[in-house]
Amino acid sequence: MVPVPTPETKPFWQGTREGLLRLQRCDACAHVYFPPRPFCPRCAGRAVTWFTASGRGSLYSYVIHHRPAPGFEPPYSIAVVELEEGPRLMTNIVECPQTPEALQLDMPVEVVFRTLTDEIALPLFRPAQTAVEVNP
């Protein structure tokens, strides 16, 4: 199913087409939230600003679907990722075996974008490949 943007979510989908994962932050209380809306769900403030998220997060929970579905080759994961910035979003974990062994909760993941149409690219996640800098 190809997402149909609404006026309020358009900046998100413009971002993914450019390879950017964009979220919104409340100007008043600094709360970062998802899915997009033109006000802050914590303090109801209407002054909110789009920004580009790091694209990094961790695997929060998932299922591995074993039944056929249009456009998918079973088994495939349907997952929820917790972003570094706080919000969680549904996604698929790709570029790794779709097995419980390969999909460990809390493992670091990073965003990749899959182009669906000229208008829409979907944010998916893969096991983190970028070396994380750790201070000695």
Add this chain to the structure above:
Amino acid sequence: MKPGSVAIVGAAETTELGTIPNTSQLELHCDAALNALQDAGLTPRDIDGVATAGESPTALAFHLGITPTWVDGTSVGGCSFMLHVRHAAAAISEGLCSTVLITHGESGKSNVGRSPFRMVSPLSQQFEAPYGPVGPPTLFTIPALRYMKTYGIREEQLAMVAVIQREWAAQNPRASYRAPISIEDVLGSRMIAYPFRMLMCCLVTDGGGALILTNAARAKQFPHKPVYILGTGESVETPMVSQMEDFTTSKAFRVSGAKAFAEAGITPRDVDHLMIYDAFAHLPLYGLEDLGFCERGAAASFIWERNTAPGGKLPLNTNGGGLSYMHSGMYGMYALQESVRQLRGTAAAQVPDARVSVAHGVGGMFAASGTVIMSNQEP
């Protein structure tokens, strides 16, 4: 509503349950309604309030020839009927109507006379549907792995929920599946959406049920033992399971349950019989904890130790549940029906001396919740 001021005086399911290929959905509502009216010794002319979900209350009232002064079409998924009971109790107490009919009917398996249009919200369409979920087995189940990792719950413990509910179903001639199953059977059944296997997922059947509520003052005039409403609760959390606040507990469950117990003025220790809507095997775990029957993370052991099994101290899902009894899609009505049967003393697997029963429902994928606490004793 003052505890016990409103009572259930009529209750019945459809004449048949399971596969009903020759009956359209609206007629399942009406079959259940006519059975409940007969159970209460009433006719449609005695009804002045209607509530339903899945069909419009307008269609229901027109079809049955009812002219209501109170209507409720609250539709928040399978627990809608718990919310209808709550709203009806308030409406009766307030004098908006005197006798309410609540119906459910669903051609979940045969798909006869069912509206083809299924609403997907624009946000779910954009932010969940593109990732390949195919209905509840792939969405309702997503929080479970987080719950299992947090509390160290094994797949065998999840399987045990289904095993024990089959023990209850074995005693119930109306249950869809009655043959005993083992943990090995559950873990050997077809993988649907890891970690959920076929026998951890609810049935898909046809059926319906209906309830009739009125003021407790007239409840003793009816043919059957009244079931008094002691307390009720309701809440909603999110239409997108991915946006649940915490995957190890349902906020809607906690709010609804706490409200119902506070209103009833009782605690979980006072409960003799419990129904928790079990669309999937993890639901009773969340329900037991979020309603306060178990500490967080302790529900799987509580079930494993047979506390909810036949002969246990807290009989749970005694009709066999959505896993073994029936599940037409909006199962909440059947949980309420079993609570009424237990409190009337007419259940197939009757709990001796059951006085207080709780029916707790879920709507959508942890989206909504409703709780009804009932007793056969006038408070």
